[in-house]
Structure formats: structure tokens, C-alpha cells
Amino acid sequence: MAILEVENLSVSFKRYTRGFKQVKSNVISSLSVEVEEGEIMAIVGASGSGKSLLAQAILGILPRNAIVSGGIKYGGEVLTPPRQRALCGREIALVPQSVNSLDPLMRVGEQVRTSVKSGNAAAAQKEVFERYHLDANVEKMYPFQLSGGMARRVLISTAMVSGARVIIADEPTPGLDERSVAEALKHLREFADSRCAVLLITHDIESALKIADRIAVFYAGTTVEISPVENFRGNGEELWHPFSKALWRALPQNGFVPIPGSQPHPDDLPSGCLFAPRCGMASAECGEALPDMRKLRNGSVRCIHAT
Template structure:
């Protein structure tokens, strides 16, 4: 059952250039995802494709000068700013990309305990620290006394003890050693198997294929494909979008074939298909009109040529 849906999300930022002159910069053109209870949706794409902005939009923590269009619904109801504030950290929890989200003036054990909504907070904090190989003495430390990997494990711990129905993990594994990373990924899988909905934002497609049910591929502020994880195998011939196939083939363990060109910068997004300038299948119409997301072979794709 779908618990979180994002449809045709667009994000722009209004900025002052000189004096009182303003300009509006569009950085996200069309993001579409659907997250179901009991599943992990991995969101992959290069830097600047819109992955973290999507997480911040869902939680309602974008800066004041952000302009949004499109719809975000949670449990069948539209997410308003007031509803986002009420759900944030409770039913929808974030493992942020930056460790600066920790309160610098509060000891980390106390921070984790504040995230517990039900049960013995001290016991849950102790158990989750043990699970992520954090020494009991760490709970008395302040964030500035932690290494980067330790701080990231504290952030993961806060989300894990929250009991949230939706967990958004924004690049949760950098800085973790392989054993702890494997344990964190396994726990995400256990959370989903127990009924939670998990969105894993990552550059690491290998990690995504190990635990995800579906993978959404972002490019230049748009969702170009959502595919079952089983389609990310062999040479990627079951993938629907040219960028998804190119991204898969560019991995060292696959063909290691680079994609010519570069992703357009935010503020310089093309009017039509965002991948058209780099696509060998592009025709004139691709440069003028952005395709709609459509169902195809058990997935979703934004491409008129996909079959």
C-alpha cells in the first residue's frame, strides 16, 4: 500500500542578483516517486540531480525562498506545512547527509533518547548504540568530540529508535566501515520487512541493489525511471531509459563505459527532456517537450522512445 506519493514536484529558488533585482532559478523540474509500506525505494543519481532536495521537500525543511509546485501526499492526505511539522521526526524521520544536524550543545545520548516515542528511552538508546558499535561512553560526549563515522552512526541511531512509519536515509553509509555499513543496510531491510517504508538516497548503486525493492533514477531534477531492482542486472537490457542503462554500464564492474557530455547545471535545465542533449536517440521533439511519466513493463519511465 502506498504511504507517500510525490507527483510532478518542481522546485525553484528566488534570489536577489543586484540591488533589488530578483531572479527565479528552477533546480527541480519534475520528480515523481511512490513509496509503499514494507518496501525500500532506493533513489540514485549524480550530485545535483535532486535527491536531497526531494527529502527536504517531503519534510518541509526547504529554505523560505523555495517555490514548490506539484503534490506530496502522506497516507492519502496532502502534506501541508503544518502537517509536515507535526509528522517530522515522529512518523516521517530523516537520517540527514550532514552530521551538522546534531545539536552541538546536547550530549549525543540525550539526543538519541529524545527521538524515542514509546518504551524505555534509555534502554533503546543503549541497545541501538550497541548495535552500531558505539561504546557506552559515547553517550556522554558532545558532537564535536565524535569522529565523522561516529557522528553518522548517532544520526542513524536517532532515526532507528523513532519508530517512524517512513524513514528517509540521505546517504547514510559514507564514513562507516564495511561491517557497520552492512549492518545498517540489513537493519533498513528489517525495518521495511516489519512494515515501515524506507527511502534510501544513495550514490552507491551496489548497496541499493542489495536491499532495495525498487530503484528510482534521477537526472537533472527529474525522475527518468522507476524500476524493480531485478532489472539492474547483467548489461541492464531490461532498463527502460537511456540514462539508466548508461549509468549502469558506466560502473567499473560492468562495462565501465563513460557517458559523453555532462548533466546540465541547476538554473540551466532544458525545456524538453533533460537528458536529450546527451541522448543518442533524441529527436527534435525531445528538446521542446518534457515527456510524462508512464507505465512500462512493470516500471515507470519518462521517455517517448522507451519500449
């Protein structure tokens, strides 16, 4: 059963150019993804593809000039702004990308304890710090006294003690040593195995493959493919979308084959398929309209040529 459902989400921003002319930038278009109980859904894609904006839309923390359409549901019910405010930090927890999210005026141990909703907060904080190899004296430190890796472990600790049913982990492993990366991934997997859900936003496909159940590939603000993790292997022959295949083959261990061209800017999106200008399979039909996501075997894809 899906805990979190995003259906045809579109996000644009109003801004002004020279001469106070108002323009609208479409940064997310017809994006759909869902996360089920007991599942880790990894979101991968290039910078600027809409991964972090998706997290902000779910949590209701987009900038005030954002225009949002489409639907987001939690537990089968629409996530209205009041419901987002009520659930954020309680049933839906965020591991943010920036370590600057920590309160600079509060000791980090106290920050973690405020996220504990039931039971002994001090004991929960002590246990999670031990789990992430944070010494006992760290709880009395302020954020500016932490290294980048320590601060990231504190952020992960805050989400882990919250008792949330959904964790959105936005690039949770940069700055961590190899052991801490393994620990963070392990505990995200344990969280999912307890019948909760994890939305893992990452550039690190290799780490995602170790713990994810499915992987959603984003391009230029939309979902182009959602596939089970086992499809990401070999030369990418079991992947369906041309961008997914190209992204997989661009990894150093898979040939390091570059993708010609670049991801389009939100102010200059092509008509039709957003990947068509870079795609060797593109036809005239690809330029007519953005393809719908359609089911294909054990996943879904946004490409008229995928079989």
C-alpha cells in the same frame, strides 16, 4: 499501499543577480515517486539531480525562498506545512546527510533518547548503540568527540528509535566501515520488513541493490525511470531510459564507460527532454516537450523511445 506519494513536484528558487535582477532557478521539475508499506525505494542519480531537495520538500525544511508546486501525501492525506511540522521526527524520520546535524551542545546519548516516543528511552538507546557497535561511554560524549563514522551511526540510531513509519535516509553510509555499512543496510531492511517504508537516497548503487525493492533514477531534477531492483543487471539491457543505461555502464564493474557531456545547470535547462543533448537516441520530437512518466511493464519511464 503507498505511505508516501510525491506527485509532479516542482521546486524553484528566487535569487538576485547583479543589478538586483530577480531570476528563478528550476531545480526540481515534475518529479513523481511513491514508497509503499514494507518497501525500500532507493533514489540514485548524479550530484545536483534533486535527491536531497526531495527529502527537504517532504519534511517541509526547504529554504524560505523556495517556490513549491505539486503534491506530497502521507497516508493518503496532503502534507500541509502544519502537518509536516507535526509528523517530522515522529512518523517521518530523517537520517541526514551531514553529521553536523547533531546538536553540538547535547551529549549524544541524550539526543538519541529524546527521539524515543514510547517505552524505556534509556533501554532503547542502549540497545541501538550496541547494535551499531557504539561503546557504552559514547552516550556521554559530545558530537565533537566523535569520529565521522561514529557520528553517522548516532544519526542512524536516532531515526531507528523514533518509531517512525517512514525513514528518509540521505546518504546514510559514507564514513562507515564495511561492517557498519552492512549493519546499517540490514536494519533499514528490517525496518521495511516491519511494514514501514524507507526512502534511501544514495550514490552507492551497489549498496542499494543489496536491500532495495525498486530504484528511482533522477536526472536534472526529475525522475527518468523507476524500475524493480532486478532490472539493474548485466549490461543494463532491462533498463529503459538511456540515462539509466549509461549510469549503470559507467560503474567500474560494468565497463566504466563515461557519459559524454554533463548534467545541465538549473539556470540553463534544455527544452523538452532534459537528457536529450547527451542522448544518442534523441530526435527532433525529444526537444518539443518534457515527456510524461508512463507505465512500462513493471515500472515507469520518462522517454518516448523506451519500449
